[in-house]
């Protein structure tokens with residue numbers, strides 16, 4: 569499986585989108601600015617294991633893993649493909665439920681636990697729940713009940729009931745270090761590093777790599793819609809059917825998601841996610857904040 573990752577695609581120029589999808593490299597010529605990852609997975613690649621429920625980031629049926637390089641390390645996070653612009657996964661590793669298939673079609677330990685604990689009835693939510701639990705298991709193979717609940721807070725199940733799913737989450741066999749995603753990691757990191765050498769993308773989906781490029785593109789394309797996480801803008805596309813001829817993505821700006829902490833302040837980059845900020849904010853004690861009320865209200 570890993571060998572396929574190094575397959576190279578066509579030379580697509582600066583407007584294209586390039587990413588790894590499971591064990592394949594995907595090279596796309598310029599795409600419409602409003603192209604969404606879920607539509608690409610289901611309609612173009614026929615990877616229909618990833619489901620479409622609400623199409624607005626609420627239900628988690630469309631959960632995939634997105635692997636990104638941050639300071640040379642590969643980090644995977646569960647994300648909703650329905651409100652993820654295709655251009656936002658440029659330079660990333662996208663992992664869908666199909667990639668969890670083991671040798672000879674064997675179930676992944678996460679899937680096996682769901683089966684053993686009867687965690688699936690109609691099955692519509694199951695791929696999304698498996699991907700969310702897989703992301704948790706990679707970091708916490710023996711999660712607490714609280715960690716499981718946080719990991720599943722973006723995934724709705726209408727028919728099974730959550731008790732079997734929670735039991736499954738705490739009974740996943742195996743060691744994440746021996747998992748195939750861990751085995752692929754060196755190859756994936758190399759492939760993503762190679763992609764990072766590509767020129768910053770132009771066209772309908774502008775993707776600056778640093779702040780200077782972002783400001784220059786903003787000046788040159790004042791009508792382009794600025795997009796950070798797309799949890800709001802994604803709904804303008806899916807629900808309001810709002811035309812979006814050009815988009816300026818901020819998600820590839822180096823350091824834009826950086827969070828720094830000094831004795832006096834926590835500085836959260838405009839591209840940082842809630843998940844990145846939450847542990848930092850939790851660690852900063854209430855006492856620390858209460859000592860400095862003036863700064864909080866004057867900044």
Ligand SMILES: Cc1cc2nc3c(=O)[nH]c(=O)nc-3n(C[C@H](O)[C@H](O)[C@H](O)COP(=O)(O)OP(=O)(O)OC[C@H]3O[C@@H](n4cnc5c(N)ncnc54)[C@H](O)[C@@H]3O)c2cc1C
Nearest residue numbers: 624625626651793794795796797798799800801802818838
């Ligand atoms: C399931 C779900 C639940 C939600 N729940 C809540 C909730 O409980 N409370 C809540 O407040 N919101 C909620 N939201 C809305 C949304 O998550 C928030 O508005 C979020 O803060 C948007 O951040 P984003 O990075 O995804 O912004 P985007 O969708 O990328 O952008 C939102 C707006 O900000 C602009 N923008 C983005 N980055 C910049 C920048 N650096 N400089 C200038 N403009 C910029 C964009 O052009 C756009 O106008 C929810 C959304 C979803 C899908």
Ligand code: FES
Nearest residue numbers: 621622623628650
């Ligand atoms: S389809 Fe419901 S969150 Fe994406």
Ligand code: FES
Nearest residue numbers: 689690693725726
């Ligand atoms: S198993 Fe039917 S919605 Fe979860």
